Structures are given as structure tokens and as C-alpha cells.
Amino acid sequence: MNDSTKKAVILVSGGLDSATVLAMAKEQGFDCYALGFDYGQRHRAELAAAIRVSEALGVVEHKVIQLDLSSIGGSALTDNAIEVPEYDDDAKGIPVTYVPARNTVFLSIALGWAEVLGAKDIFIGVNAVDYSGYPDCRPDYISAYETMANLATKAGVEGNTLRIRTPLIDLTKAEIIQQGMRLGVDYSLTVSCYQANEAGEACGKCDSCYLRQEGFKAASVSDPTRYAV
Amino acid sequence: MNDSTKKAVILVSGGLDSATVLAMAKEQGFDCYALGFDYGQRHRAELAAAIRVSEALGVVEHKVIQLDLSSIGGSALTDNAIEVPEYDDDAKGIPVTYVPARNTVFLSIALGWAEVLGAKDIFIGVNAVDYSGYPDCRPDYISAYETMANLATKAGVEGNTLRIRTPLIDLTKAEIIQQGMRLGVDYSLTVSCYQANEAGEACGKCDSCYLRQEGFKAASVSDPTRYAV
Numbered sequence: 001m002n003d004s005t006k007k008a009v010i011l012v013s014g015g016l017d018s019a020t021v022l023a024m025a026k027e028q029g030f031d032c033y034a035l036g037f038d039y040g041q042r043h044r045a046e047l048a049a050a051i052r053v054s055e056a057l058g059v060v061e062h063k064v065i066q067l068d069l070s071s072i073g074g075s076a077l078t079d080n081a082i083e084v085p086e087y088d089d090d091a092k093g094i095p096v097t098y099v100p101a102r103n104t105v106f107l108s109i110a111l112g113w114a115e116v117l118g119a120k121d122i123f124i125g126v127n128a129v130d131y132s133g134y135p136d137c138r139p140d141y142i143s144a145y146e147t148m149a150n151l152a153t154k155a156g157v158e159g160n161t162l163r164i165r166t167p168l169i170d171l172t173k174a175e176i177i178q179q180g181m182r183l184g185v186d187y188s189l190t191v192s193c194y195q196a197n198e199a200g201e202a203c204g205k206c207d208s209c210y211l212r213q214e215g216f217k218a219a220s221v222s223d224p225t226r227y228a229v
Numbered sequence: 230m231n232d233s234t235k236k237a238v239i240l241v242s243g244g245l246d247s248a249t250v251l252a253m254a255k256e257q258g259f260d261c262y263a264l265g266f267d268y269g270q271r272h273r274a275e276l277a278a279a280i281r282v283s284e285a286l287g288v289v290e291h292k293v294i295q296l297d298l299s300s301i302g303g304s305a306l307t308d309n310a311i312e313v314p315e316y317d318d319d320a321k322g323i324p325v326t327y328v329p330a331r332n333t334v335f336l337s338i339a340l341g342w343a344e345v346l347g348a349k350d351i352f353i354g355v356n357a358v359d360y361s362g363y364p365d366c367r368p369d370y371i372s373a374y375e376t377m378a379n380l381a382t383k384a385g386v387e388g389n390t391l392r393i394r395t396p397l398i399d400l401t402k403a404e405i406i407q408q409g410m411r412l413g414v415d416y417s418l419t420v421s422c423y424q425a426n427e428a429g430e431a432c433g434k435c436d437s438c439y440l441r442q443e444g445f446k447a448a449s450v451s452d453p454t455r456y457a458v
Contacts, residue, residue, distance in 0.1 A: 074345030112330035116303030
């Protein structure tokens with residue numbers, strides 16, 4: 001297969017990590033189909049950010065799926081009754097910002113779209129180093145998902161192999177930012193904050209803001225994030 | 230744990246199989262949380278059927294999630310430009326009624342709800358005997374899904390075990406119907422047809438109608454299906 005005809009579905013949330021993943025997939029020669037979700041998230045500003053990122057980096061299509069996970073709730077990101085906590089270095093266990101089965105749901109819809117497109121590659125920006133401790137960001141999980149995905153689909157039945165690609169999984173946040181800078185990602189377009197306001201301005205206090213700030217510091221890159229004062 | 234406090238999420242589509250599964254889960258002492266999907270399916274009559282079934286058998290809650298799989302397409306069930314074929318004994322391969330990754334998507338949202346509820350059991354009416362040849366109905370797939378699900382969630386991290394229960398997987402359609410009759414399932418409430426009309430009347434010609442008709446015959450049970458003339 002010619003590189004110019006390789007299709008991939010990329011989960012693009014509007015955050016720093018998935019923007020970097022999209023740039024990496026482009027560098028690898030994939031025709032990129034970006035997929036985002038309007039899932040009832042508190043930080044809806046990331047939806048507009050995702051579209052900006054897809055436009056800036058260039059995708060064949062950017063699709064947004066409506067899916068109301070807030071009717072299930074169980075997370076500070078989908079239930080306004082649960083507050084987003086400030087970063088706490090001593091916090092243990094899985095934080096309340098964990099959205100039950102979110103990556104599994106997103107990957108599954110990506111899997112369906114990949115099958116329709118004839119794409120054999122799905123990219124997701126999970127990271128197991130500088131991350132919030134979510135179970136569905138671990139390498140064992142991704143590996144099990146890939147095995148399942150190949151049994152779930154025509155591709156599996158026909159012996160073709162579908163790959164879940166996680167180019168960030170072993171990188172620190174600083175290394176992710178360095179990759180993105182090399183590839184020309186404009187991080188000012190991205191929104192990572194769990195409770196960004198409508199203008200896309202970050203709180204500067206949540207886990208996600210903390211990891212992002214520390215990442216820019218460690219990468220010696222000026223932080224382009226806009227903060228709500 | 231007392232049997233009376235066991236919670237389970239049951240995928241209830243409105244068809245014959247999932248109605249039987251719901252009755253079986255009730256018999257096993259589960260408090261049942263029914264989950265259905267308004268996913269852009271051609272046979273929307275099954276949504277009303279699902280609610281009738283849940284009411285008749287008794288559930289704690291019946292939740293319907295809006296999820297537009299028709300924006301992905303790729304199936305006669307979600308793309309009106311693709312016709313539902315008549316049953317063909319010589320048909321080979323995966324039929325056009327296959328919805329890419331549908332069971333994976335449905336199970337994943339069920340997984341999220343189960344986690345929020347604290348349910349450790351998810352029931353799905355897949356069947357690998359009298360079925361349409363979909364890859365995501367095979368035992369290997371279900372087993373791989375369960376492995377993945379336990380890595381995806383808090384339950385997995387905390388060492389609790391989540392089970393994907395498929396009580397129909399090895400049964401013929403006739404055996405499924407016999408189980409349902411024993412448990413008092415009213416199959417006149419159910420809609421199996423891939424292109425049922427708004428009144429819930431079946432075409433009598435598609436794969437799903439054929440398998441259902443043959444099942445009632447083989448079970449020596451009078452077929453309560455209402456057909457469009």
C-alpha cells in the first residue's frame with residue numbers, strides 16, 4: 001500500500017496530547033480522520049479547540065459524535081454536582097475526574113468508523129507517565145483493547161490487523177511537548193483544563209493544568225496557555 | 230453479598246433475544262438496569278418494544294442513550310441508502326446489516342454505567358448458533374471484551390471482577406424461545422425485524438425475521454409476531 005493512501009482515525013479532544021498525536025500521525029504519512037465527542041463534558045471549550053487543531057494540522061475530515069455520557073454521570077467532568085478538585089500531590093487512587101469507560105467508549109466508536117473507512121490504524125493520546133492515574137491509560141489496557149478489536153470486526157475475521165497506536169504512552173509531558181514543537185504544533189490552540197471557561201481559558205489549578213504547566217517548564221518551552229484571572 | 234442487592238446492566242434492544250436475557254437475569258436474582266440505544270437505526274420500533282419489555286418484566290430503570298451511529302454509516306441498519314436484503318440461504322460472509330463495532334460500542338457504554346452503579350455483571354443477548362454471522366457475536370470476542378473491560382475500569386484496578394454474561398450464546402433460537410416461554414416472556418411485545426414499520430410490524434423477509442420464524446416453528450410455539458401485509 002502506498003503511504004499516501006493509508007487512512008487513520010485519530011481521537012482529537014482539543015488537548016495538548018491529542019494535538020501532538022495528530023501531528024505524529026501526519027508525519028507518519030497517514031490520511032487523518034479526526035474524531036471528537038460532544039459527551040456532556042464540563043469543558044466544552046475543548047470541542048472548539050479540537051476543530052482548530054484539526055484545521056491547523058490538516059485532516060481529511062473532523063467528525064464530532066453526540067453522545068450524552070452525562071446521563072450516566074459518575075465523574076466530575078460529566079456531573080456538575082461533583083467539583084473538579086485542585087491538584088494535590090498527595091492524592092491517591094483514581095480521581096473524580098475519571099469518566100467511567102470513556103476511552104473504551106471513544107475507541108469503540110473510532111473502531112466503527114475505522115471499519116467503515118477501511119482504516120487499519122486508530123491513534124489515541126493516552127500516556128502512562130505524566131497522567132491522572134486513569135485505568136484506561138495503561139499499556140495493558142490498550143493491548144487488551146487491540147486484541148478485542150481484532151475479534152470484534154470484519155478486519156479480524158478477514159485476518160487483517162487493526163492497530164491501536166499510542167505514540168505518547170511512554171513519554172513524559174515534556175517529551176510530548178518537545179515532539180509537538182518539532183512538528184510545528186501550535187499549543188495555543190489547545191485546551192487541556194478540566195474546567196476551561198467558554199472562552200477556552202484555563203483554571204490553572206486542576207490536575208490537567210498542573211501536568212501541562214510542569215510539562216512546559218520541564219521542556220523549557222514558554223507556556224502559551226491562556227488562564228482565566 | 231445478598232442476592233437481592235446484586236445489580237446488573239442488561240442490554241435490551243426490544244428483540245426476542247434480549248427480552249429472554251432480561252428474564253434470565255431476573256431469574257438469577259439480579260436487580261436489572263436496562264440499557265437501550267437510539268442510534269439512528271432503521272427499525273426504531275424496537276425502541277418502544279424495549280420499553281414495553283422492560284415494563285413487563287420489571288426493571289429498576291430503563292435508560293435510552295442517544296448516539297448517532299448513522300453519521301458513521303456502513304450498514305443497512307444505519308444508512309437508508311443500503312437496502313435490507315431478503316433472507317438468502319446461500320449468502321456468505323458478513324451481511325450488510327452488520328453495524329460496525331455495534332456490540333463493542335453498546336457494551337462500552339454499559340461498562341461505564343455498570344461502573345457508576347457498582348454493578349459487576351453486564352448481560353448481552355449475543356448468540357453464535359442461529360445468528361446473522363456478525364463477528365461481534367462470537368465467544369472469542371466476548372471473552373476478549375471481558376479481559377479488556379477488567380483492565381479498563383476501577384473494578385479491574387481494585388481486583389474486582391466484571392463479567393460479561395451471555396446466557397444465550399450456545400442456544401438455538403428454539404431453545405431461546407423455550408427458555409423465554411418457561412419464564413413467562415410475552416414475545417408479542419418484541420420486535421426483531423430489521424425493517425419493522427412504525428407500528429412494529431415485521432417484514433417477514435429479512436434474516437432476522439427468518440431466524441425468528443424458524444425458531445418459533447422448531448420450538449413448536451405459535452408465532453405471535455405481527456406482520457405488515
